[in-house]
Amino acid sequence: MPDSAAQLPTPLPRPHRLLGLAALLVAFLALALFSYRLSEHYGIAEMREAASHQLDILGAAIDSEVTRHASIPSAVELNADIVALLRGPSEGQDILQAEANSFLQKLNDHLGGPAIFVLDTSGTVVASSDWIFSDNLLGSDLSYMPFFRDAVRGTPARHYAVDHIRHEPGYYFALPIRDEAQEWKVIGVAVVKSGIREVERRWLAQEAPALIVDRNDVVLLASPPEWRYATLRPQARDALDRLGRQQFAGQPLGEISLDIDLDGADEGRIVRLPKHLPKHLRDDVAPAQGARPYLAMSRHLSGTAWRIVVFSDLRPVGVQAATHAALSVAALGCLLLGVLYTRQRRRLARGREEARAMLERANQELERKVEERTADLSEAVAGLQREVQERQRAEQTLRAAQDELVQAAKLAVLGQMATGVTHELSQPLGAIRTLSANAAEFMRRGDQATAERNLAIVEQLTEQMGNIIGPLKTFARKSPAVSSAVDVAQAVDSALFLFESRLKKENVSVTRGIEAGRSIAWCDRNRLQQVLVNLIGNALDAMREEPVRRLSFSVDVASSGMLALAVSDSGYGFSEEALAHLFEPFFTTKQPGEGLGLGLTISRDILRDFGGDLMAGPAPGGGARFVVMLPPLPSLNRGTP
Structure with a gap:
């Protein structure tokens, strides 16, 4: 979800706030005065009626006696x-x-x-x-x-x-x-x-x-x-x-x-x-x-x-009038708080409504058709069943589309890294070609020892190429999300490995303040790696034109117990407008043709699937800072007294 600061309403200028507070205070005072006067009026009227009745009784008694x-x-x-x-x-x-x-x-x-x-x-x-x-x-x-x-x-x-x-x-x-x-x-x-x-x-x-x-x-x-x-x-x-x-x-x-x-x-x-x-x-x-x-x-x-x-x-009347005035002011305050609470809820719901606009329109169209065709109770039940089925299919379609987008994003990253990977593999392949030819020649000559040494070197180069291709295969594999114990440091290393050639080429300094085995999260390793690859790729794009390129990682434990993995860069950062719309689908700050604006939205949805979250904000000293919230490893003693 977006950083909480991005969801807050834009504050009014200070003179306007003072005028608003003054108007609110005047409204409270006016309501209190009106309630006090009204209650006092009716209280005095009741007291006048009671006194008149008392006068009638006393007057009759005195008249009869005297x-x-x-x-x-x-x-x-x-x-x-x-x-x-x-x-x-x-x-x-x-x-x-x-x-x-x-x-x-x-x-x-x-x-x-x-x-x-x-x-x-x-x-x-x-x-x-x-x-x-x-x-x-x-x-x-x-x-x-x-x-x-x-x-x-x-x-x-x-x-x-x-x-x-x-x-x-x-x-x-x-x-x-x-x-x-x-x-x-x-x-x-x-x-x-x-x-x-x-x-x-x-x-x-x-x-x-x-x-x-x-x-x-x-x-x-x-x-x-x-x-x-x-x-x-x-x-x-x-x-x-x-x-x-x-x-x-x-x-x-x-x-x-x-x-x-x-x-x-x-x-x-x-x-x-x-x-x-x-x-x-x-x-x-x-x-x-x-x-x-x-x-x-x-x-x-x-x-x-x-x-x-x-x-x-008249003191009881005054006390009662003051009580009514206080209750009126309290009621007005509760009403205003209710209005503010309602407005805030609407503001928070507006983002979700926009994201679900297409599905909601389909649902509304379906509901309209169901309402038009509903003639009796049985048809209404059937219509509701059809609606549930449609929603389930729509949700499955949405999840499938999301998985396809995740896979497409992976393949896009792999395509971006193809050049670097080709460079990394071309050298071992050339060496293998040369050593293989030499080994054949030495065997033809009967120099078995030299041939064995050449083949041993070929084996080492082949293992090195497997180490390069292995993470790529794991990263590109399409698999369902399954939570397990994941070392956050290893996940960061795997993501950095995919960008190793680009990091060297663009002269980016990496600060990895994470110790292996110290921060264990409960999530899907492959999808966490996908999120990190997306964040690292965005950071490299943001630092492309900067004179100083610095990428840093750190892990803290939040007050809620979750692990907070921070990814900071020294790029151009965010404007206030960009920060407000950062996680909206198809919103991007890149040049046309360089991105679809779905990476951060997909990354946040990936994290939320296994109980995490993604927040963004400015980094200290300039640049952008993304915080990946990860659920901690479940306690083995949970459920025991």
Whole structure:
């Protein structure tokens, strides 16, 4: 096969490579960014849907818990004892108050827990369901409460507030009490305080941060509880103090500002919670690393002035988006590697396809005929059988043609060496003719000793001629390839012997760095000799016009264990184009009429038949260098443990 360097693609110029790498990097970054944004978009959409569902559940729970007592003030308004108590001072005021307290207590016990009380028009509690407790609301002045101011003006009201007696937060429902006898004049206010302890219990169970915010942007309930009475944004201290006195029984408001804007949070808004999160929400992240992004979703609670807000941590979305981006980049990289691998396979297969083009066309023609004539399964099977037979005959024909080409190449080499061989044989033949005539004359004279000496010399000359003709006969013999143990040094010597006269005539120095008996290969001796003769002949042709003619041989053991026989010359070497097409059939660098371009192709095929190979490249110092890869002698212990 050709040298591996000849099969590599021609490298692009360095500026083009840099531009290609830059474009590839931009493509990777663009894909990563697109994948990240797309995954982030869908992740936020899923998180928004989950948060909306959570808001629906929490909103329904809070609404059912807080507003289930909203109709109680209507029942209080209709009670005659309450109306009589509020109509004005009378002699039986204490009795009326006791009866009103008793009614409110029974109503409270029946409804299970809310505080019910009645205020006169000055804002003083004149009747209460908790009258039996020491910390009851009787006599308390609640005129500062917003719900009282709204109700006493004739408007039903509802507010979150903290009473100043027990300092318990609650949701107040206030309804004006009108006197039919006084032309429906407002004579008092009926109030129900709905406890929010159950709401607090459910609220604190939330894993993610969540808030309930009133109309003043004050946090009424929060998970974490440290944010209760915080404000969404910084507000004036005077306004917060006034609101704290009126509605929160003096509780300090706004000591913590979350500094977030919930405009547009009904559809989802990305906010950053402050650095001073409680530890269980920070996951031990240092505050210096900045605030974390959250998806804020808000929902107005029907029947109240509250907004419920839940926060969803966006870190899992970011991690998932980064993972998807990395997977997209990896997929693109695998795709590009697959494309490069496919292109490389096609490039390597192109040479083999060209060599098999004629056979492939015949096969395609046969397959086309088989497809046209195939009518059923039996015909398809028959067609396949015919195709197999055709391929076998074609392969046999190809092998026979290859053997004929090998034999023809041998005979061509023998023809080239005919002149040298004729010269080598002409001298011994002349000597034999002379000595034979002399021997006959000496025998005629009776000089037997001299005649015997002449005949002995004739015998030596005849053996010398046999030594010359023997390798030629062995080299020219047409025989099948049979692997055996072959001494590489002897094979080189036999090949050099065939060119002995030409080497002397052309003044070629030969360096044979191979010791006899040290390098034994497992191959066909005759065909290895044919390959060496072809390589030596090519080397001599390449050095014909060179001032220095040097031919060298060396043997090394490759990392794979094979023997690497190197044949180097000092000829004109190869161009890059010639090296790329060196082993293609009918490619030659010789002048027209001097070669068919089949020698190297045949030589490589010969070596591959018995497990070897042939590679080519430039020789150190100039010229060409061919490396013959030969399989080593099989181990006698192979197969034993």
